[in-house]
Amino acid sequence: MEKKIGIIGSGNVGIALANGLQRHGYQIMVGTNDAAKHDTIREKTKGNAAIGSFEETARFSDLLILAVKGTVAEEALTRAGISNLAGKTVLDATNPIAEGPPTNGVLPFFTSLDESLMERLQGLVPQAHFVKCFSCVGNALMVDPDFGGQKPSMFICGNNEEAKKQTTALLEEIGWEAEDMGKVEAARAIEPLCMLWCIPGINSGKWRHAFKLLK
Template structure:
Protein backbone atom coordinates (compact mmCIF):
# COMPACT_ATOMS: atom_id res chain seq x y z
CA UNK A 1 0.00 0.00 0.00
CA UNK A 2 1.18 3.54 -0.70
CA UNK A 3 1.27 5.30 2.67
CA UNK A 4 1.95 8.98 3.18
CA UNK A 5 2.92 10.28 6.60
CA UNK A 6 2.43 13.94 7.44
CA UNK A 7 4.99 14.70 10.11
CA UNK A 8 8.72 14.03 10.31
CA UNK A 9 9.12 13.72 14.08
CA UNK A 10 9.60 10.57 16.15
CA UNK A 11 6.08 9.27 15.50
CA UNK A 12 6.26 9.81 11.75
CA UNK A 13 9.69 8.23 11.46
CA UNK A 14 8.75 5.23 13.62
CA UNK A 15 5.66 4.55 11.54
CA UNK A 16 7.52 5.03 8.27
CA UNK A 17 10.24 2.55 9.18
CA UNK A 18 7.73 0.07 10.61
CA UNK A 19 5.45 0.15 7.57
CA UNK A 20 8.43 -0.19 5.25
CA UNK A 21 9.48 -3.37 7.09
CA UNK A 22 6.09 -4.78 6.16
CA UNK A 23 6.56 -4.01 2.48
CA UNK A 24 4.56 -0.81 2.20
CA UNK A 25 5.67 2.07 0.00
CA UNK A 26 6.11 4.97 2.40
CA UNK A 27 6.92 8.66 2.02
CA UNK A 28 7.01 11.41 4.62
CA UNK A 29 5.35 14.68 3.73
CA UNK A 30 7.61 17.46 4.97
CA UNK A 31 9.35 20.65 3.93
CA UNK A 32 12.65 19.21 5.16
CA UNK A 33 15.07 17.98 2.51
CA UNK A 34 16.17 14.93 4.52
CA UNK A 35 14.63 12.95 7.38
CA UNK A 36 16.74 10.08 8.66
CA UNK A 37 17.30 8.66 5.21
CA UNK A 38 13.56 8.15 4.63
CA UNK A 39 11.82 9.04 1.34
CA UNK A 40 10.24 12.50 1.57
CA UNK A 41 8.24 14.93 -0.53
CA UNK A 42 6.11 18.06 -0.24
CA UNK A 43 3.08 17.38 2.00
CA UNK A 44 0.50 18.10 -0.71
CA UNK A 45 2.25 15.83 -3.19
CA UNK A 46 2.63 13.01 -0.67
CA UNK A 47 -1.01 13.26 0.44
CA UNK A 48 -2.34 13.28 -3.12
CA UNK A 49 -0.35 10.19 -4.14
CA UNK A 50 -1.09 8.03 -1.09
CA UNK A 51 -3.78 5.40 -0.61
CA UNK A 52 -3.64 5.99 3.14
CA UNK A 53 -2.30 9.04 4.98
CA UNK A 54 -1.24 9.26 8.62
CA UNK A 55 -1.47 12.61 10.38
CA UNK A 56 1.49 12.55 12.80
CA UNK A 57 2.14 16.16 13.79
CA UNK A 58 1.76 18.10 17.02
CA UNK A 59 -1.86 18.37 18.07
CA UNK A 60 -1.71 22.16 17.87
CA UNK A 61 -0.90 21.90 14.13
CA UNK A 62 -3.19 19.04 13.17
CA UNK A 63 -6.41 20.88 12.35
CA UNK A 64 -4.74 23.56 10.25
CA UNK A 65 -2.65 21.06 8.30
CA UNK A 66 -5.65 18.86 7.57
CA UNK A 67 -7.57 21.91 6.38
CA UNK A 68 -4.74 23.08 4.13
CA UNK A 69 -4.66 19.67 2.43
CA UNK A 70 -8.41 19.06 2.34
CA UNK A 71 -8.46 18.83 -1.46
CA UNK A 72 -5.61 16.33 -1.62
CA UNK A 73 -7.20 14.26 1.18
CA UNK A 74 -10.64 14.05 -0.42
CA UNK A 75 -11.72 10.39 -0.40
CA UNK A 76 -8.49 9.25 1.29
CA UNK A 77 -8.24 7.23 4.49
CA UNK A 78 -6.68 9.65 6.99
CA UNK A 79 -5.37 8.11 10.20
CA UNK A 80 -5.33 10.74 12.94
CA UNK A 81 -2.53 9.80 15.34
CA UNK A 82 -2.52 13.16 17.14
CA UNK A 83 -3.45 14.27 20.64
CA UNK A 84 -4.64 17.73 21.76
CA UNK A 85 -1.92 18.06 24.38
CA UNK A 86 -1.14 21.34 26.11
CA UNK A 87 1.86 21.29 28.45
CA UNK A 88 2.02 25.06 29.02
CA UNK A 89 1.03 24.70 32.70
CA UNK A 90 3.78 22.17 33.42
CA UNK A 91 1.63 19.05 33.33
CA UNK A 92 -0.12 17.66 30.22
CA UNK A 93 -3.71 18.72 29.69
CA UNK A 94 -6.10 18.57 26.74
CA UNK A 95 -6.91 21.79 24.90
CA UNK A 96 -10.21 20.30 23.71
CA UNK A 97 -12.34 17.59 25.21
CA UNK A 98 -15.58 16.15 26.56
CA UNK A 99 -17.99 17.75 24.05
CA UNK A 100 -15.56 17.91 21.11
CA UNK A 101 -12.21 16.38 20.19
CA UNK A 102 -9.23 16.93 17.96
CA UNK A 103 -10.27 13.94 15.88
CA UNK A 104 -13.60 15.61 15.14
CA UNK A 105 -11.89 18.91 14.37
CA UNK A 106 -9.60 17.16 11.88
CA UNK A 107 -12.64 15.56 10.23
CA UNK A 108 -14.39 18.92 9.98
CA UNK A 109 -11.26 20.56 8.59
CA UNK A 110 -11.01 17.93 5.83
CA UNK A 111 -14.64 16.88 5.36
CA UNK A 112 -13.93 14.67 2.35
CA UNK A 113 -11.27 12.66 4.17
CA UNK A 114 -12.21 9.35 5.76
CA UNK A 115 -10.75 9.99 9.20
CA UNK A 116 -9.90 7.16 11.59
CA UNK A 117 -8.51 7.93 15.04
CA UNK A 118 -5.69 5.52 15.98
CA UNK A 119 -2.19 5.30 17.47
CA UNK A 120 -2.83 8.07 20.02
CA UNK A 121 -2.80 5.79 23.09
CA UNK A 122 0.73 4.36 22.81
CA UNK A 123 4.30 5.58 22.43
CA UNK A 124 6.03 5.60 19.07
CA UNK A 125 8.41 2.75 20.01
CA UNK A 126 5.49 0.30 20.08
CA UNK A 127 3.41 1.60 17.18
CA UNK A 128 4.51 -1.16 14.78
CA UNK A 129 5.15 -4.76 15.86
CA UNK A 130 4.66 -4.26 19.61
CA UNK A 131 6.17 -7.09 21.62
CA UNK A 132 4.79 -7.27 25.15
CA UNK A 133 4.10 -10.14 27.57
CA UNK A 134 0.50 -11.30 27.60
CA UNK A 135 -0.18 -11.10 23.89
CA UNK A 136 -0.77 -8.21 21.52
CA UNK A 137 -1.93 -4.92 23.03
CA UNK A 138 -5.18 -3.31 21.93
CA UNK A 139 -5.38 -0.37 19.56
CA UNK A 140 -8.59 1.58 20.04
CA UNK A 141 -9.98 3.26 16.94
CA UNK A 142 -12.94 5.42 15.92
CA UNK A 143 -14.26 6.82 12.66
CA UNK A 144 -17.43 7.40 10.68
CA UNK A 145 -16.47 5.41 7.55
CA UNK A 146 -16.64 1.65 8.12
CA UNK A 147 -14.63 0.79 5.00
CA UNK A 148 -11.87 3.14 6.16
CA UNK A 149 -11.87 1.52 9.59
CA UNK A 150 -11.67 -1.90 7.94
CA UNK A 151 -8.58 -0.76 6.02
CA UNK A 152 -6.93 0.59 9.16
CA UNK A 153 -7.91 -2.52 11.12
CA UNK A 154 -6.19 -4.70 8.52
CA UNK A 155 -3.04 -2.59 8.68
CA UNK A 156 -3.01 -2.70 12.47
CA UNK A 157 -3.54 -6.45 12.67
CA UNK A 158 -0.82 -7.05 10.10
CA UNK A 159 1.57 -5.01 12.25
CA UNK A 160 0.89 -6.75 15.56
CA UNK A 161 -2.22 -5.23 17.10
CA UNK A 162 -5.52 -6.37 18.51
CA UNK A 163 -8.11 -3.80 17.37
CA UNK A 164 -11.06 -2.38 19.32
CA UNK A 165 -13.56 -0.28 17.35
CA UNK A 166 -15.27 2.29 19.58
CA UNK A 167 -17.62 3.64 16.91
CA UNK A 168 -17.74 6.99 15.12
CA UNK A 169 -15.18 9.77 15.10
CA UNK A 170 -16.76 11.17 18.26
CA UNK A 171 -15.03 8.26 20.04
CA UNK A 172 -11.98 10.54 19.91
CA UNK A 173 -13.54 12.26 22.94
CA UNK A 174 -12.70 9.11 24.95
CA UNK A 175 -9.52 8.11 23.13
CA UNK A 176 -7.70 11.41 23.56
CA UNK A 177 -8.03 11.42 27.38
CA UNK A 178 -6.63 7.86 27.34
CA UNK A 179 -3.37 9.43 26.25
CA UNK A 180 -3.20 11.24 29.59
CA UNK A 181 -3.60 7.90 31.41
CA UNK A 182 -0.75 6.47 29.31
CA UNK A 183 1.44 9.49 30.15
CA UNK A 184 0.56 9.24 33.85
CA UNK A 185 1.80 5.63 34.01
CA UNK A 186 5.07 6.62 32.35
CA UNK A 187 5.56 9.63 34.59
CA UNK A 188 5.05 7.58 37.76
CA UNK A 189 7.18 4.60 36.73
CA UNK A 190 9.83 6.30 34.62
CA UNK A 191 9.28 3.74 31.85
CA UNK A 192 7.42 4.19 28.57
CA UNK A 193 7.14 0.73 27.04
CA UNK A 194 3.55 0.11 28.08
CA UNK A 195 0.25 -0.21 26.21
CA UNK A 196 -3.41 -0.90 26.93
CA UNK A 197 -5.15 -4.24 26.39
CA UNK A 198 -8.88 -4.94 26.48
CA UNK A 199 -9.70 -8.36 27.94
CA UNK A 200 -12.87 -9.92 26.54
CA UNK A 201 -14.88 -12.96 27.57
CA UNK A 202 -14.40 -15.95 25.28
CA UNK A 203 -16.93 -16.31 22.48
Template structure:
Protein backbone atom coordinates in the same frame (compact mmCIF):
# COMPACT_ATOMS: atom_id res chain seq x y z
CA UNK B 1 0.32 0.20 -0.36
CA UNK B 2 1.42 3.78 -0.91
CA UNK B 3 1.39 5.54 2.46
CA UNK B 4 1.85 9.28 2.81
CA UNK B 5 2.72 10.64 6.24
CA UNK B 6 2.07 14.28 7.10
CA UNK B 7 4.63 15.12 9.77
CA UNK B 8 8.26 14.44 10.56
CA UNK B 9 8.47 14.02 14.35
CA UNK B 10 9.10 10.83 16.34
CA UNK B 11 5.71 9.29 15.54
CA UNK B 12 5.95 10.04 11.83
CA UNK B 13 9.50 8.69 11.64
CA UNK B 14 8.67 5.52 13.58
CA UNK B 15 5.63 4.76 11.46
CA UNK B 16 7.44 5.64 8.25
CA UNK B 17 10.35 3.34 9.05
CA UNK B 18 8.04 0.54 10.17
CA UNK B 19 5.77 0.72 7.13
CA UNK B 20 8.81 0.82 4.84
CA UNK B 21 10.23 -2.29 6.52
CA UNK B 22 6.88 -4.02 5.90
CA UNK B 23 7.20 -3.40 2.18
CA UNK B 24 4.94 -0.36 1.79
CA UNK B 25 5.95 2.63 -0.31
CA UNK B 26 6.27 5.59 2.05
CA UNK B 27 6.63 9.34 1.60
CA UNK B 28 7.16 11.52 4.66
CA UNK B 29 5.86 15.06 4.26
CA UNK B 30 7.76 17.74 6.13
CA UNK B 31 8.36 21.47 6.19
CA UNK B 32 12.02 20.82 7.10
CA UNK B 33 13.54 18.24 4.72
CA UNK B 34 17.02 18.67 6.20
CA UNK B 35 15.68 17.35 9.51
CA UNK B 36 15.08 13.96 7.86
CA UNK B 37 18.50 13.46 6.28
CA UNK B 38 19.57 10.77 8.76
CA UNK B 39 16.14 9.13 8.66
CA UNK B 40 16.21 9.02 4.87
CA UNK B 41 19.69 7.50 4.90
CA UNK B 42 18.48 4.75 7.23
CA UNK B 43 15.31 4.13 5.20
CA UNK B 44 16.55 4.41 1.66
CA UNK B 45 13.42 3.04 0.02
CA UNK B 46 11.32 5.81 1.56
CA UNK B 47 10.84 9.26 0.11
CA UNK B 48 10.73 12.73 1.63
CA UNK B 49 8.67 15.64 0.34
CA UNK B 50 6.20 18.31 1.34
CA UNK B 51 2.88 17.90 3.12
CA UNK B 52 1.21 18.27 -0.29
CA UNK B 53 3.47 15.58 -1.75
CA UNK B 54 2.47 13.18 1.04
CA UNK B 55 -1.23 13.87 0.51
CA UNK B 56 -1.00 13.32 -3.23
CA UNK B 57 1.22 10.22 -2.91
CA UNK B 58 -0.67 8.21 -0.34
CA UNK B 59 -3.42 5.74 -1.03
CA UNK B 60 -3.67 5.93 2.76
CA UNK B 61 -2.36 8.92 4.70
CA UNK B 62 -1.27 9.35 8.30
CA UNK B 63 -1.57 12.70 10.06
CA UNK B 64 1.18 12.78 12.70
CA UNK B 65 1.78 16.34 13.88
CA UNK B 66 1.30 18.21 17.13
CA UNK B 67 -2.39 18.51 17.90
CA UNK B 68 -2.53 22.30 17.72
CA UNK B 69 -1.05 22.12 14.19
CA UNK B 70 -3.37 19.39 12.87
CA UNK B 71 -5.94 21.54 11.08
CA UNK B 72 -3.28 23.77 9.54
CA UNK B 73 -1.31 20.71 8.40
CA UNK B 74 -4.32 19.29 6.57
CA UNK B 75 -4.90 22.65 4.91
CA UNK B 76 -1.24 22.80 3.88
CA UNK B 77 -1.42 19.26 2.52
CA UNK B 78 -4.52 20.11 0.53
CA UNK B 79 -7.94 18.95 1.63
CA UNK B 80 -8.93 18.29 -1.98
CA UNK B 81 -6.01 15.86 -2.41
CA UNK B 82 -7.16 14.00 0.71
CA UNK B 83 -10.84 13.87 -0.20
CA UNK B 84 -12.12 10.31 -0.18
CA UNK B 85 -8.90 8.93 1.27
CA UNK B 86 -8.45 7.13 4.58
CA UNK B 87 -6.48 9.40 6.90
CA UNK B 88 -5.24 8.00 10.20
CA UNK B 89 -5.36 10.73 12.84
CA UNK B 90 -2.48 9.90 15.19
CA UNK B 91 -2.56 13.32 16.89
CA UNK B 92 -3.43 14.28 20.45
CA UNK B 93 -4.78 17.68 21.56
CA UNK B 94 -1.99 18.36 24.04
CA UNK B 95 -1.99 21.94 25.30
CA UNK B 96 1.08 24.15 25.59
CA UNK B 97 0.97 23.85 29.37
CA UNK B 98 2.87 21.68 31.87
CA UNK B 99 1.41 18.42 33.19
CA UNK B 100 -0.38 18.50 36.53
CA UNK B 101 0.78 15.65 38.81
CA UNK B 102 1.83 13.75 35.71
CA UNK B 103 -1.42 14.39 33.84
CA UNK B 104 -1.12 16.12 30.49
CA UNK B 105 -3.38 19.07 29.81
CA UNK B 106 -5.55 19.08 26.67
CA UNK B 107 -6.92 22.07 24.77
CA UNK B 108 -10.15 20.16 24.15
CA UNK B 109 -12.97 19.67 26.65
CA UNK B 110 -14.60 16.39 27.76
CA UNK B 111 -17.38 16.64 25.19
CA UNK B 112 -15.21 17.27 22.16
CA UNK B 113 -12.21 15.76 20.44
CA UNK B 114 -9.57 16.67 17.90
CA UNK B 115 -10.84 13.93 15.59
CA UNK B 116 -14.31 15.48 15.58
CA UNK B 117 -12.82 18.90 14.84
CA UNK B 118 -10.90 17.51 11.87
CA UNK B 119 -13.89 15.57 10.54
CA UNK B 120 -16.15 18.62 10.78
CA UNK B 121 -13.57 20.86 9.08
CA UNK B 122 -12.79 18.40 6.28
CA UNK B 123 -15.99 16.45 5.70
CA UNK B 124 -14.77 14.65 2.55
CA UNK B 125 -11.80 13.06 4.33
CA UNK B 126 -12.30 9.62 5.90
CA UNK B 127 -10.57 10.10 9.25
CA UNK B 128 -9.84 7.24 11.65
CA UNK B 129 -8.32 7.74 15.09
CA UNK B 130 -5.40 5.37 15.75
CA UNK B 131 -1.78 5.27 16.97
CA UNK B 132 -2.41 7.98 19.58
CA UNK B 133 -2.32 5.91 22.79
CA UNK B 134 1.19 4.42 22.84
CA UNK B 135 4.74 5.67 22.47
CA UNK B 136 6.43 5.72 19.08
CA UNK B 137 8.83 2.95 20.08
CA UNK B 138 5.98 0.45 20.34
CA UNK B 139 3.93 1.37 17.29
CA UNK B 140 5.35 -1.32 15.03
CA UNK B 141 5.48 -4.98 16.11
CA UNK B 142 5.08 -4.33 19.85
CA UNK B 143 6.23 -7.15 22.12
CA UNK B 144 4.46 -7.41 25.47
CA UNK B 145 3.60 -10.15 27.90
CA UNK B 146 0.04 -11.28 27.28
CA UNK B 147 0.20 -11.01 23.52
CA UNK B 148 -0.79 -8.27 21.11
CA UNK B 149 -1.95 -5.02 22.73
CA UNK B 150 -5.14 -3.24 21.70
CA UNK B 151 -5.35 -0.14 19.55
CA UNK B 152 -8.65 1.62 20.11
CA UNK B 153 -9.96 3.23 16.93
CA UNK B 154 -12.90 5.44 15.97
CA UNK B 155 -14.32 7.11 12.89
CA UNK B 156 -17.49 7.66 10.93
CA UNK B 157 -16.62 5.44 7.95
CA UNK B 158 -16.86 1.68 8.51
CA UNK B 159 -14.82 0.76 5.43
CA UNK B 160 -12.07 3.18 6.44
CA UNK B 161 -11.90 1.59 9.89
CA UNK B 162 -11.68 -1.87 8.33
CA UNK B 163 -8.71 -0.71 6.26
CA UNK B 164 -6.99 0.69 9.35
CA UNK B 165 -7.72 -2.48 11.35
CA UNK B 166 -6.08 -4.57 8.64
CA UNK B 167 -3.00 -2.32 8.67
CA UNK B 168 -2.85 -2.49 12.47
CA UNK B 169 -2.98 -6.28 12.38
CA UNK B 170 -0.07 -6.35 9.93
CA UNK B 171 2.11 -4.43 12.40
CA UNK B 172 1.25 -6.49 15.46
CA UNK B 173 -1.88 -4.90 16.96
CA UNK B 174 -5.35 -6.03 17.83
CA UNK B 175 -7.87 -3.28 17.12
CA UNK B 176 -11.08 -2.39 18.92
CA UNK B 177 -13.60 -0.32 16.98
CA UNK B 178 -15.23 2.06 19.45
CA UNK B 179 -17.68 3.51 16.94
CA UNK B 180 -18.16 6.97 15.47
CA UNK B 181 -15.81 9.94 15.72
CA UNK B 182 -17.42 10.97 19.01
CA UNK B 183 -15.66 7.98 20.63
CA UNK B 184 -12.41 9.89 20.24
CA UNK B 185 -13.54 11.89 23.27
CA UNK B 186 -12.60 8.79 25.25
CA UNK B 187 -9.74 7.50 23.08
CA UNK B 188 -7.68 10.69 22.98
CA UNK B 189 -7.39 10.88 26.80
CA UNK B 190 -5.77 7.42 26.73
CA UNK B 191 -2.68 9.43 25.81
CA UNK B 192 -2.95 11.12 29.21
CA UNK B 193 -3.26 7.78 30.96
CA UNK B 194 -0.38 6.24 29.01
CA UNK B 195 1.94 9.14 29.89
CA UNK B 196 1.27 9.31 33.66
CA UNK B 197 3.68 6.56 34.69
CA UNK B 198 6.29 7.96 32.32
CA UNK B 199 6.02 11.51 33.58
CA UNK B 200 5.94 10.45 37.24
CA UNK B 201 8.33 7.47 37.26
CA UNK B 202 10.03 7.45 33.84
CA UNK B 203 8.24 4.20 32.99
CA UNK B 204 7.28 4.22 29.34
CA UNK B 205 7.22 0.54 28.32
CA UNK B 206 3.55 -0.39 28.37
CA UNK B 207 0.39 -0.49 26.28
CA UNK B 208 -3.33 -1.11 26.76
CA UNK B 209 -5.18 -4.37 26.12
CA UNK B 210 -8.91 -4.99 26.01
CA UNK B 211 -9.70 -8.33 27.68
CA UNK B 212 -12.94 -10.26 27.50
CA UNK B 213 -14.33 -13.08 29.64
CA UNK B 214 -13.66 -16.68 28.67
CA UNK B 215 -16.59 -17.96 26.60
CA UNK B 216 -18.85 -20.34 28.47
CA UNK B 217 -18.30 -23.97 27.55
Protein backbone atom coordinates in the same frame (compact mmCIF):
# COMPACT_ATOMS: atom_id res chain seq x y z
CA MET C 1 -4.28 -3.47 1.06
CA GLU C 2 -2.65 -0.50 -0.62
CA LYS C 3 1.11 -0.71 -0.24
CA LYS C 4 1.76 3.02 -0.31
CA ILE C 5 1.37 5.15 2.82
CA GLY C 6 1.94 8.87 3.16
CA ILE C 7 2.85 10.16 6.62
CA ILE C 8 2.15 13.83 7.26
CA GLY C 9 4.63 14.71 9.98
CA SER C 10 8.29 13.94 10.51
CA GLY C 11 8.58 13.87 14.30
CA ASN C 12 9.22 10.73 16.39
CA VAL C 13 5.88 9.22 15.36
CA GLY C 14 6.35 9.89 11.65
CA ILE C 15 9.83 8.36 11.67
CA ALA C 16 8.87 5.32 13.82
CA LEU C 17 5.91 4.54 11.58
CA ALA C 18 7.94 5.09 8.42
CA ASN C 19 10.62 2.62 9.54
CA GLY C 20 8.18 0.09 11.01
CA LEU C 21 5.79 0.07 8.05
CA GLN C 22 8.64 -0.07 5.59
CA ARG C 23 9.70 -3.35 7.28
CA HIS C 24 6.25 -4.67 6.38
CA GLY C 25 6.78 -3.89 2.71
CA TYR C 26 5.06 -0.51 2.53
CA GLN C 27 6.32 2.25 0.30
CA ILE C 28 6.47 5.38 2.43
CA MET C 29 6.57 9.12 1.90
CA VAL C 30 7.30 11.27 4.96
CA GLY C 31 5.92 14.80 4.81
CA THR C 32 7.62 17.89 6.19
CA ASN C 33 7.35 21.52 5.23
CA ASP C 34 10.80 22.23 6.53
CA ALA C 35 13.36 21.58 3.78
CA ALA C 36 16.13 21.85 6.38
CA LYS C 37 14.88 18.55 7.88
CA HIS C 38 15.31 16.48 4.71
CA ASP C 39 18.84 15.26 5.52
CA THR C 40 17.86 14.24 9.05
CA ILE C 41 14.76 12.40 7.83
CA ARG C 42 16.81 10.63 5.16
CA GLU C 43 19.32 9.60 7.82
CA LYS C 44 16.67 8.42 10.28
CA THR C 45 14.84 6.39 7.61
CA LYS C 46 18.11 5.09 6.14
CA GLY C 47 17.15 6.43 2.76
CA ASN C 48 14.18 4.05 2.52
CA ALA C 49 11.38 6.64 2.51
CA ALA C 50 10.54 9.30 -0.02
CA ILE C 51 10.35 12.82 1.44
CA GLY C 52 7.91 15.48 0.32
CA SER C 53 5.93 18.49 1.44
CA PHE C 54 2.65 17.92 3.29
CA GLU C 55 0.92 18.52 -0.05
CA GLU C 56 3.05 16.04 -1.99
CA THR C 57 2.57 13.49 0.80
CA ALA C 58 -1.20 13.92 0.74
CA ARG C 59 -1.18 13.26 -3.00
CA PHE C 60 1.14 10.25 -2.67
CA SER C 61 -1.41 7.60 -1.61
CA ASP C 62 -4.99 6.85 -0.60
CA LEU C 63 -3.90 5.87 2.89
CA LEU C 64 -2.43 8.66 4.99
CA ILE C 65 -1.30 9.01 8.57
CA LEU C 66 -1.50 12.37 10.31
CA ALA C 67 1.36 12.68 12.81
CA VAL C 68 1.83 16.35 13.58
CA LYS C 69 1.70 18.35 16.78
CA GLY C 70 -1.96 18.57 17.88
CA THR C 71 -1.96 22.37 18.05
CA VAL C 72 -1.13 22.57 14.31
CA ALA C 73 -3.16 19.59 13.06
CA GLU C 74 -5.79 21.76 11.34
CA GLU C 75 -3.13 23.95 9.79
CA ALA C 76 -1.27 20.86 8.57
CA LEU C 77 -4.39 19.53 6.81
CA THR C 78 -4.92 22.90 5.17
CA ARG C 79 -1.32 22.90 4.00
CA ALA C 80 -1.73 19.33 2.71
CA GLY C 81 -4.61 20.64 0.58
CA ILE C 82 -8.21 19.82 1.51
CA SER C 83 -8.96 18.54 -2.00
CA ASN C 84 -5.97 16.16 -1.85
CA LEU C 85 -7.58 14.42 1.14
CA ALA C 86 -10.98 13.78 -0.41
CA GLY C 87 -12.07 10.13 -0.30
CA LYS C 88 -8.90 9.08 1.53
CA THR C 89 -8.43 7.17 4.76
CA VAL C 90 -6.53 9.32 7.25
CA LEU C 91 -5.25 7.54 10.36
CA ASP C 92 -5.18 10.27 12.98
CA ALA C 93 -2.38 9.78 15.51
CA THR C 94 -2.57 13.31 16.90
CA ASN C 95 -3.40 14.31 20.45
CA PRO C 96 -4.77 17.68 21.59
CA ILE C 97 -1.92 18.37 23.99
CA ALA C 98 -1.87 22.01 25.07
CA GLU C 99 1.25 24.08 25.64
CA GLY C 100 2.33 24.02 29.27
CA PRO C 101 3.69 21.52 31.76
CA PRO C 102 1.92 18.43 33.10
CA THR C 103 0.30 18.55 36.54
CA ASN C 104 1.57 15.62 38.62
CA GLY C 105 2.12 13.71 35.39
CA VAL C 106 -1.20 14.67 33.77
CA LEU C 107 -0.80 16.43 30.41
CA PRO C 108 -2.95 19.49 29.68
CA PHE C 109 -5.40 19.23 26.74
CA PHE C 110 -6.88 22.09 24.71
CA THR C 111 -10.12 20.19 24.03
CA SER C 112 -12.92 19.33 26.46
CA LEU C 113 -14.63 15.98 27.09
CA ASP C 114 -17.41 17.19 24.78
CA GLU C 115 -15.26 17.75 21.71
CA SER C 116 -12.26 15.86 20.40
CA LEU C 117 -9.53 17.01 18.06
CA MET C 118 -10.55 14.40 15.49
CA GLU C 119 -14.08 15.82 15.34
CA ARG C 120 -12.55 19.19 14.47
CA LEU C 121 -10.43 17.56 11.75
CA GLN C 122 -13.39 15.61 10.34
CA GLY C 123 -15.40 18.86 10.35
CA LEU C 124 -12.62 20.66 8.48
CA VAL C 125 -12.33 17.91 5.83
CA PRO C 126 -15.72 16.16 5.64
CA GLN C 127 -14.67 14.36 2.44
CA ALA C 128 -11.82 12.50 4.18
CA HIS C 129 -12.31 9.33 6.23
CA PHE C 130 -10.57 9.91 9.56
CA VAL C 131 -9.83 6.96 11.81
CA LYS C 132 -8.35 7.58 15.25
CA CYS C 133 -5.34 5.29 15.54
CA PHE C 134 -1.93 5.11 17.26
CA SER C 135 -2.79 8.01 19.58
CA CYS C 136 -2.69 6.07 22.86
CA VAL C 137 0.69 4.37 22.69
CA GLY C 138 4.30 5.53 22.44
CA ASN C 139 5.97 5.63 19.05
CA ALA C 140 8.47 2.89 19.97
CA LEU C 141 5.59 0.41 20.33
CA MET C 142 3.52 1.40 17.30
CA VAL C 143 4.74 -1.33 14.95
CA ASP C 144 5.33 -4.94 16.11
CA PRO C 145 4.86 -4.31 19.85
CA ASP C 146 6.40 -7.17 21.85
CA PHE C 147 4.43 -8.19 24.93
CA GLY C 148 5.53 -11.81 25.01
CA GLY C 149 2.95 -13.02 22.50
CA GLN C 150 0.02 -10.97 23.84
CA LYS C 151 -1.47 -8.56 21.33
CA PRO C 152 -2.28 -5.14 22.82
CA SER C 153 -5.49 -3.30 21.91
CA MET C 154 -5.58 -0.29 19.61
CA PHE C 155 -8.74 1.73 20.14
CA ILE C 156 -10.01 3.14 16.86
CA CYS C 157 -13.07 5.10 15.77
CA GLY C 158 -14.37 6.94 12.74
CA ASN C 159 -17.43 7.41 10.56
CA ASN C 160 -16.43 5.34 7.54
CA GLU C 161 -16.73 1.57 7.88
CA GLU C 162 -14.47 0.77 4.91
CA ALA C 163 -11.72 3.00 6.30
CA LYS C 164 -11.98 1.23 9.67
CA LYS C 165 -11.78 -2.18 7.95
CA GLN C 166 -8.64 -1.04 6.14
CA THR C 167 -7.20 0.23 9.45
CA THR C 168 -8.08 -3.01 11.25
CA ALA C 169 -6.31 -5.07 8.58
CA LEU C 170 -3.21 -2.89 8.81
CA LEU C 171 -3.21 -3.08 12.63
CA GLU C 172 -3.51 -6.87 12.60
CA GLU C 173 -0.59 -7.07 10.20
CA ILE C 174 1.63 -5.02 12.54
CA GLY C 175 0.79 -6.80 15.77
CA TRP C 176 -2.34 -5.14 17.19
CA GLU C 177 -5.90 -6.08 17.97
CA ALA C 178 -8.18 -3.28 16.76
CA GLU C 179 -11.07 -2.31 19.05
CA ASP C 180 -13.65 -0.30 17.12
CA MET C 181 -15.31 2.18 19.49
CA GLY C 182 -17.75 3.59 16.91
CA LYS C 183 -18.13 6.95 15.21
CA VAL C 184 -15.95 10.04 15.32
CA GLU C 185 -17.33 11.19 18.72
CA ALA C 186 -15.65 8.19 20.37
CA ALA C 187 -12.40 10.11 19.90
CA ARG C 188 -13.54 12.13 22.96
CA ALA C 189 -12.83 8.97 24.97
CA ILE C 190 -9.82 7.67 23.02
CA GLU C 191 -7.74 10.87 22.95
CA PRO C 192 -7.55 11.19 26.77
CA LEU C 193 -6.04 7.68 26.91
CA CYS C 194 -2.87 9.48 25.85
CA MET C 195 -2.95 11.32 29.19
CA LEU C 196 -3.37 8.04 31.04
CA TRP C 197 -0.66 6.31 28.98
CA CYS C 198 1.85 9.11 29.69
CA ILE C 199 1.41 9.27 33.50
CA PRO C 200 3.76 6.34 34.33
CA GLY C 201 6.25 7.78 31.83
CA ILE C 202 6.26 11.31 33.19
CA ASN C 203 6.14 10.27 36.86
CA SER C 204 8.31 7.14 36.84
CA GLY C 205 10.12 7.00 33.47
CA LYS C 206 8.08 3.94 32.40
CA TRP C 207 7.13 4.14 28.73
CA ARG C 208 6.87 0.51 27.62
CA HIS C 209 3.24 -0.37 28.24
CA ALA C 210 0.08 -0.59 26.16
CA PHE C 211 -3.63 -1.07 26.79
CA LYS C 212 -5.48 -4.36 26.51
CA LEU C 213 -9.26 -4.70 26.47
CA LEU C 214 -10.04 -7.95 28.29
CA LYS C 215 -13.24 -9.63 27.23
